[in-house]
Amino acid sequence: MTDQSNLRQFIDEVSSFDDEQGQAAAREAPQQLDPAGQVVSIAGSGSQIRMKRDTLLALQSHSDPAIAMSGQVGSQVKMAVGKAWLIANVRTLAADDDNQISALVDFLGEGSRDGSGGMSNFRRGVTRYPIPGCEVHAVSTEDLRSVFAADDSANIEIGTVYPTDDIRGALYVDPMLSKHFAVLGSTGTGKSTAVSLILHRISQLSPEGHIVMIDPHGEYSAAFKGIGELFNVDNLQLPYWLMNFEEHCEVLLTTQGSERQRDADILAKCLLAARTKGKDMSQYGKVTVDSPIPYLLTDLNAIIVNEMGKLDRAGETLPFQRLKTKLDELKADPRYTFMFSGMLVSDSMGSFVSRLFRLPANGRPISIVDVSGVPSEITSVVVSVLARMVFDYAIWSRTEAQRPILLVCEEAHRYVPKDETSGGQAVRKILERIAKEGRKYGVSLGLITQRPSDLAEGVLSQCGTIISMRLNNDRDQACVRAAMPEGARGFLDAIPALRNRECIVCGEGVSIPIRVRFDDLEPEKRPASSDPSFAALWRETGGEEGIIQRTIKRWRGHGR
Secondary structure, three states, rough: HHHHHHHHHHHHHHHHHHHHHHHHHHHHHHHHOOOOOOEEEEEEOOEEEEEEEHHHHHHHOOOOOOHOOOOOOOOEHHHHHHEEEEEEEEEEEEEOOEEEEEEEEEEEEEEEOOOOOEEEEEEOOOOOOOOOOOOOEEEOOHHHHHHHOOOOOEEEEEEEEEEOOOOEEEEEEEHHOOEEEEEEOOOOHHHHHHHHHHHHHHHHHHHOOEEEEEOOOOOOOHHHHHOEEEEEEOOOOOHEEEEEEEEHHHHHHHOOOOHHHHHHHHHHHHHHHHOOOOOOOOHOOOOOOOOOOOOOOOHHHHHHHHHHHHOOOOOHHHHHHHHHHHHHHHHHHHHHHOOOOOOOOOOOOOHHHHHHHOOOOOOEEOOOOOOOOOOOOOOHHHHHHHHHHHHHHHHHHHOOOOOOOEEEEEOOOOOOEEOOOOOOOOHHHHHHHHHHHHHHOOOEEEEOOOOOEEEHHHHOOOOOOOOOOOOOOOHHHHHHHHHOOOOHHHOOOOOHHOOOOOEEEOOOOOOOOOOEEEEEHHHHHHOOOOOOOOOHHHHOOOOOHHHHHHHHHHHHOOOO
């Protein structure tokens, strides 16, 4: 009797174990679930599917978060086509008759289907399409792990893929940088911290890299003081003679129309004479007004005065007088000391390029150029000179061992605005040229802006990878939709609903469009861009007199 009881107990335990194993296998093998729906119609980039309402409601209680999300806007579903799984993204949902839900989906790519129904070797693009009536299945976390698994190409992990907690979202560095990228997001969405995270991960991957960042608000110096060189008006020492003729015109000419053209002709003649004065021209070859050859401001001033003295009528001297007056202002104004300083000029181009471009990097691959202290009248000229130096260096070093350079522009809409009549034309031209031609010469462009609708369309359309955080403005959302690839439409609809520090990534830098929650960044690596707490700071009092005195001193001394 005892033996029979023991045998019955053993059989019950085995049955219970089998049941548990079967349930676990069912959880881990979503392909054994009932189909969620079927394909209704097919188009080139997407199709229409019809899903069962009861099945979708049942899936929402599944323990696998990916399966629980299946069928919702922005989630993925899969279809079996031959020996492959075809992955599609749900763009829209609409109630249908007979307890059905109709959805439009965009095809993302396909992976190999193994004997157990799992997926591997996911790749972007579609080679075979399903036919109407094909079953639609839920996508599991294991499927997503295969979809988002980074290959052996150089990549950086930036966060976790929505809706999972452990699948890592990666950016492929070479495709992202070689075809430019843009980081977009409204104020307060965590854009600056996201940029810091991306640049820190790139710097960790390539400690001997070459990154130049234009920082208009002075917020990134705190984030990169450990791995970068920090430049501002106190130590930038940007030689004025590096400006080309167009940049000279933006700084020195004050007139418009026909008068400006006349002033420009005079400046061209005098500037060329100043660049060549007292030099052995055989060592330079062909010299033009654009050649970055050192010259003295006093020489330029003397040449202008000498040319003015050759004129007979007083009225003809006005253009010369305007140029001379502007030169005197630049030399006398302490705000311009970082650029127009001293009577002696040395050929410091080599050391300047070496410091700015991190050649060699010596483990500090990034240069942060803080232009917040630069007078607003010439900020665009300073950015133009720095951007053009990057591009010109890349062009003229082609015969050498190539050193690709990444140029990152914060507040990019200030330099390449949609309105062609606003802003400096020199900086607009060089950034547009880098966007269109930089890839050929190893120059990558990173654009960061909170107003993509104010950015020149030709520049944004050249960005192969777009990282979009939450955008609240309809015009901005429409601009991003126009720039992103067709298959990302389902993701784009989620842009207004993104949480802080979440983003949609589309384009060359990812295998398929993904929604990612950024990793937390260590406090010492974050930019100084956090919002002040009005409620807390307005409770503090005391020391106002000293605060005012110190502030006025910095105010009058322009930060010094």
